[in-house]
Amino acid sequence: MAVEDKHISYRIYLVAFAVFLMAIGIAVKLTNIQWVEGAYYRKLAKERTVKNFVIPANKGNIYSADGSLLATSIPNYEIRFDAVAPKAAVFEKNIGPLSDSLARFLNKPSSHYQNELRKARANNNRYYLISRNLSYTDYIKIKSFPLFKLGAYKGGIIVEQKTVREHPIGKIAERTIGYERLNSNGVLDGKGIEWAYRKYLNGKDGKILKQKIAKGQWKPIRDVNEVDPQDGYDVISTIDVYIQDIAHHALLKQLQEFEADHGCVVVMETETGKVKAISNLGRASDGSYYETTNYAVAESHEPGSTFKLVDMMALLEDKLVDTSTVYNTFGGEIRYSGKAVRDSRKGGYGKISLARGFELSSNTVMVQAVYQNYKDNPAQFVDHINSYGLNKKLKMDFEGEGRPYIPQPEDKSWNTISLPWMAFGYGVSITPMQTLAFYNAVANNGVMVKPQFISEIKEWNKTILKVDTEVINPRICSPETIKKLKVVLANVVKKGTASKLYSKDFSMAGKTGTAQVNYGKRNGAGMYYASSFVGYFPADHPKYSCIVVVHKPSTAKGDFYGAGVAGPVFKRIAQKIFTDAPSTNEITDLNKKIVKQDKSYNAYYTALQKSKKRIPNVKGMPGMDAIALLENLGFNVKTKGIGKVKTQSNATDQGAINNKTIILELL
Numbered sequence: 001m002a003v004e005d006k007h008i009s010y011r012i013y014l015v016a017f018a019v020f021l022m023a024i025g026i027a028v029k030l031t032n033i034q035w036v037e038g039a040y041y042r043k044l045a046k047e048r049t050v051k052n053f054v055i056p057a058n059k060g061n062i063y064s065a066d067g068s069l070l071a072t073s074i075p076n077y078e079i080r081f082d083a084v085a086p087k088a089a090v091f092e093k094n095i096g097p098l099s100d101s102l103a104r105f106l107n108k109p110s111s112h113y114q115n116e117l118r119k120a121r122a123n124n125n126r127y128y129l130i131s132r133n134l135s136y137t138d139y140i141k142i143k144s145f146p147l148f149k150l151g152a153y154k155g156g157i158i159v160e161q162k163t164v165r166e167h168p169i170g171k172i173a174e175r176t177i178g179y180e181r182l183n184s185n186g187v188l189d190g191k192g193i194e195w196a197y198r199k200y201l202n203g204k205d206g207k208i209l210k211q212k213i214a215k216g217q218w219k220p221i222r223d224v225n226e227v228d229p230q231d232g233y234d235v236i237s238t239i240d241v242y243i244q245d246i247a248h249h250a251l252l253k254q255l256q257e258f259e260a261d262h263g264c265v266v267v268m269e270t271e272t273g274k275v276k277a278i279s280n281l282g283r284a285s286d287g288s289y290y291e292t293t294n295y296a297v298a299e300s301h302e303p304g305s306t307f308k309l310v311d312m313m314a315l316l317e318d319k320l321v322d323t324s325t326v327y328n329t330f331g332g333e334i335r336y337s338g339k340a341v342r343d344s345r346k347g348g349y350g351k352i353s354l355a356r357g358f359e360l361s362s363n364t365v366m367v368q369a370v371y372q373n374y375k376d377n378p379a380q381f382v383d384h385i386n387s388y389g390l391n392k393k394l395k396m397d398f399e400g401e402g403r404p405y406i407p408q409p410e411d412k413s414w415n416t417i418s419l420p421w422m423a424f425g426y427g428v429s430i431t432p433m434q435t436l437a438f439y440n441a442v443a444n445n446g447v448m449v450k451p452q453f454i455s456e457i458k459e460w461n462k463t464i465l466k467v468d469t470e471v472i473n474p475r476i477c478s479p480e481t482i483k484k485l486k487v488v489l490a491n492v493v494k495k496g497t498a499s500k501l502y503s504k505d506f507s508m509a510g511k512t513g514t515a516q517v518n519y520g521k522r523n524g525a526g527m528y529y530a531s532s533f534v535g536y537f538p539a540d541h542p543k544y545s546c547i548v549v550v551h552k553p554s555t556a557k558g559d560f561y562g563a564g565v566a567g568p569v570f571k572r573i574a575q576k577i578f579t580d581a582p583s584t585n586e587i588t589d590l591n592k593k594i595v596k597q598d599k600s601y602n603a604y605y606t607a608l609q610k611s612k613k614r615i616p617n618v619k620g621m622p623g624m625d626a627i628a629l630l631e632n633l634g635f636n637v638k639t640k641g642i643g644k645v646k647t648q649s650n651a652t653d654q655g656a657i658n659n660k661t662i663i664l665e666l667l
Contacts, residue, residue, distance in 0.1 A: 049212045052226060056163065057203030060232030062177060062193055065276070065455065068241045069168045071177050071194065076164040077139040078132040079148075083120035085156035086147060091121065094147035094155075101145040105138075106131060127158065165194070172248045173239060174291035176278050176453065178398075191294065193237060193453060196397035200457050200464070203232035233464050236456045238274035243267055243577065247277035247546075250572040254550060255281055255289055258565055261528075261552035264295040265569060266436055266451075270542045272469045273440070273449035277573075295549070296432045300402030303435055304515025305361045305562070306534050307425030309442070311370050312358055312488065314384035316481045320373040323355035323484055327365045334364050337416040341367050341424065344514070344561070355488050359496030361512060363424045370423035378419045379409045385422075388438060389472055390430055394450060405429040425515060432532075436547040439510070439534045441476045442485050443542035448473040490539045498533065498563045501571045506578040509542075510535015510570065512562035517551070528552040531565035537574040544577065546570055615662065618645050623666045630662055641666040 062071035086094070099113035120128040134142065139159070142148065148157040167177060178192015194201065206229030209221045251265045262282040268275050282292030293299065315321045332348030334341050341363050343349065349362055357365025374381040385391060391406040406428055407418050421427040433451055441448035450470040457465040489509040492498050497512045512533055518526035532549045536542040548566040559565060616633070618626035626645045630637045638661065649663040 050209065050221065052207045053210050055206035055208055055227075055229045057205050057229040058231040059163070059165070059203065060201040060234045062201070062235045062237060064237055064239045064241045064244075065274070066241060070173070070237060070239065071165055071167055073163045074166050075136050075139075076162050077134040077136070078160040078162075079130040079134065079139070079142055080158040080160065081117065081120065081128045081130055082126045082152070082156040082158055083117065083128055084124055084126050085153060086150070087154075090147070090150070090154065094150075097146035098148065102130070102142075105142060105145075169241060169244075171291055173244055173278060175280050175294040176239070177237075191399060193235060195399060197235050197454065197457070201232045201235060204230040206230070234458045234460075235454060236458060238269075238276060238453055238455050239278070240276040243573075244277040244279070246576045247573055248279040248281075250569045250576075251279050251281060251548065251550075252289055253572075254565065254569050255283070258550065258553035258557050258559075259283075259287075260550045260554070260565075262292065262295060263548070263550040263566075264299075264432055265546070265548045265573070266296050266433065267544055267546045267573060268436060268440055268451060270440055270443045270536060270545050271449075273437075273452045274455065274469075275451050275453050276544065294398065294400070295551075296436075296547075297396055297398050298400045298402045298431070300404055300429045300431045301517065301530060302426050302429055302515045304425040304513040304530065304532065305363075306435055306439075306511050306513035306532055307428060307430075308358060308361065308366050308423070309439065309485065309489075309511055310385055310388065310390070311366050311423050312354075312485060313388075313442075313477050313481060314381055315354075315369055315373060316484055317384065317477045318373070318380070321354055321369055323353060323488065325354045325369070326351055327354065327357060327368050329357075329362055329364045332364065334368065336367075336371070336420045339417050341420060355491070358488050359491045361492075361497045367420045367423040371420045374419060378414075381419065381422075382406065382408060385428075387473075388441075388476060389448065390428075390434055390438065394431075394434060394437060394472075396433070396451070397453065402431040404431065404434060425513065432547050432549050435532075435534055436545060437472070438476075439536065439547070440545040441473065442482060442489070443509075443536035443545050446474075446476045446479065446482050447471060448476050486539070489535060493535070493539070497561075498567050500563060501567045503571070503575070506537065506574060507539035508535060508537045508571065508574055509539040512567060514561045529555070529560040531560055531562045533562050533566040533570045535570065537578070544574075546573055615648075615650055618648055618664070621645050623664065626664060634660070636661040637664060638662070639664045639666055643667050 059073045061069060061073075064070055083091075095114060095117055096110075099110045099117065102108070102113045103110040116128070119125075131138075131142070143157065143159070147155045149155065150157075152158065165179065167174060176192050178194035178196070207226040209226050211221050247265045247267050251263055254260070255263050260283070262280075264280045265277070266275060267277040278294075278296055280291055280293060280295045281289040282295075283289055316323070328351050329343060329348030332343040332346055343362050343364050345360075348364060349357070349360055352360070352362065352365065354365060354369055356362075357369075370381060385406050391404060393401050393403065395401075407414055407422065409418075418427055437448060437451055448471070450472050452467060452469065454467045456463050456467060486509065489511060490507070492511055493502050493508045495502075498510065501508065510533055513531070515530045515532070517528050517530050528551070530549060530551045531553055532547065534545075534547040536545040548569040550565050550569075553560050553565045615635075616629065618629060621629075622644055623639060623642065626648075627637050627639065640663070643666045645664050646667040647665045649661075
């Protein structure tokens with residue numbers, strides 16, 4: 001018995017010791033939590049019950065030069081249903097009316113929604129999709145439907161709001177207006193104006209401190225925000241919606257007609273470099289066209305004959321030739337290192353001047369002129385190209401600007417055909433925007449300006465940033481060279497390769513271009529044509545410059561040359577701007593006397609004084625003319641009817657005046 005009591009005592013001591021150790025452990029743990037890890041746990045508790053919520057800033061708008069809205073942010077709503085939230089009685093009472101309302105709103109049978117909502121409740125679906133991409137008006141309407149109007153906890157409605165960027169003018173210039181969004185890797189990415197000027201457009205998000213309360217809701221701790229949101233600024237672009245519409249549809253029409261792969265067009269204000277219109281259209285698998293890549297900025301390719309203006313500028317500036325220098329086209333083909341350079345016209349053009357060779361886009365003439373004068377010092381020619389800035393990017397604000405390529409004599413790849421091939425636009429690579437900037441410099445009397453897409457950044461009516469014209473090169477060549485280049489560019493349209501575009505009603509100047517892309521694969525499927533036209537208008541006082549490039553026009557259409565494919569787009573744009581824009585011509589010297597006019601007036605006045613003694617015969621004259629004539633002679637005129645004068649009262653011009661009142665019968 002004593003032994004058993006002793007064992008019991010040991011157990012009691014053991015339990016007591018264990019309890020003691022546990023007490024010590026708890027005390028140590030509490031001490032550790034309170035003093036050692038106290039700060040951590042207090043912070044964790046605060047994070048789980050108190051935290052900052054982001055207050056999104058309102059993104060700024062993008063406007064055109066004429067004030068039209070190009071991009072704006074609007075709220076977008078998604079409605080879901082927590083099928084478990086409503087009580088059974090409430091659910092049964094409202095499911096019928098709710099299904100009827102949804103049926104009318106979303107154009108599906110009421111029975112469809114009854115089945116779907118019941119199925120969601122049976123499956124305990126707490127996140128059933130009702131509809132997405134709703135406007136604010138639609139959201140307010142659906143929120144008022146039976147059951148949903150009871151709110152989130154009694155009616156089960158779940159509302160998710162996000163802000164989406166809309167382009168009110170549609171897909172026109174979409175790639176230039178751009179976007180800012182997450183890419184497939186979850187990284188913020190974007191294009192165009194939206195991305196380039198995001199630091200101005202996006203604004204700064206605010207913060208508000210909230211505390212978690214019952215039912216998972218969060219309540220603001222203070223009446224004021226921790227940080228107030230700062231709305232984004234508005235960006236005023238240089239785009240003119242009217243010119244943009246003209247350019248877009250002119251390009252689209254030509255792409256459709258020639259079933260081309262893609263193309264671009266840019267219209268730029270000559271003096272300022274402001275881009276008034278830009279369109280980049282690529283062909284989809286169904287044959288339709290839409291804004292894909294910003295080809296004008298991103299696509300660097302061999303320009304073909306539009307590069308020949310570089311030849312003319314360098315040759316004339318170095319005074320190595322004149323526009324009257326004569327070259328033999330040698331039957332339309334010459335060879336360099338066994339490689340043929342051919343004219344588009346079989347048989348060539350005989351012996352013609354350099355100017356005429358440029359106007360007819362003769363490859364043989366332009367290559368001979370360059371090769372003969374620079375073969376011993378090709379660096380002299382290439383240095384000219386580099387001085388024009390064609391060997392480097394324009395440093396546009398947009399992402400993805402194409403990289404130009406101009407072979408340099410010191411490169412390992414330089415060979416015996418590099419120089420002659422450059423002379424007619426092969427073996428080099430530049431973007432359409434670079435080509436336009438170069439031609440625009442000629443139109444702008446030698447001043448090269450950077451293409452500009454933004455004019456200012458504003459906060460309401462307050463200007464935050466004014467974007468001025470940026471001069472890349474104040475003098476690309478001498479005034480004498482510019483004068484000669486303007487003449488030959490105008491003659492290209494008057495009597496050269498673009499003569500079909502000529503109109504006596506409005507003047508244009510420019511250059512056609514037709515390049516064989518992947519020409520080294522001529523026997524394969526890789527080769528195609530890129531047709532282009534670049535120039536300016538009016539030819540005598542340029543206001544706009546423009547480039548059109550069309551890639552891979554269908555050869556089955558009978559024409560793939562720049563004049564026939566790209567040229568009509570240029571003409572259509574120039575024509576619409578010319579005919580629709582109001583004239584601002586100023587008439588001077590109104591008071592200057594002209595002797596011939598004075599002599600004619602005096603003779604008329606003398607004859608008029610003599611005629612006042614007789615009544616003129618106005619039979620057959622339009623009534624308004626007859627009335628004016630007679631009243632100017634001092635007669636009182638009364639009329640009957642409308643039209644021309646059938647009879648008149650009183651004497652004719654053979655008789656004397658007897659009555660001051662004349663009655664005219666009109667028919």
